[in-house]
Amino acid sequence: MKVTSTLFLSLTAFLVVMVVLYWETSHDPTGTAALLMATGLAGLIGYYLRFTARRISPGPDDRADAEPHEGAGEQGFFSPTSWWPLTLCLALACAFLGVAIGWWLVFFAIPFGAFGVYGFVFEYYRGENKHY
Numbered sequence: 001m002k003v004t005s006t007l008f009l010s011l012t013a014f015l016v017v018m019v020v021l022y023w024e025t026s027h028d029p030t031g032t033a034a035l036l037m038a039t040g041l042a043g044l045i046g047y048y049l050r051f052t053a054r055r056i057s058p059g060p061d062d063r064a065d066a067e068p069h070e071g072a073g074e075q076g077f078f079s080p081t082s083w084w085p086l087t088l089c090l091a092l093a094c095a096f097l098g099v100a101i102g103w104w105l106v107f108f109a110i111p112f113g114a115f116g117v118y119g120f121v122f123e124y125y126r127g128e129n130k131h132y
């Protein structure tokens with residue numbers, strides 16, 4: 001994880017330089033804002049990975065003498081089938097469409113978006129706070 005966090009933090013430093021250069025050469029607020037957001041996202045990911053790497057034991061990607069088979073095995077739990085991302089995306093699509101068509105549609109899409117987030121977060125909770 002330390003290698004990946006270093007990669008993202010290096011990307012952040014590169015993008016900071018590019019934002020300054022882009023602004024000085026073009027004075028384009030739209031492109032500068034997009035580059036600033038990309039810089040922030042790369043910094044956010046790099047910080048999270050560095051923060052997490054300090055709290056867990058080093059993985060095979062952090063050692064120079066690691067073998068490929070050391071990284072094999074279960075990497076985490078991923079939902080095989082879930083309809084909640086579709087529900088959430090449809091609600092967000094209606095909300096963004098509401099900005100173009102009329103704000104009244106945004107007010108109808110917000111409850112469906114909240115429902116999609118709730119379902120996405122609590123997808124595997126059943127009964128009295130079961131965790132399995």
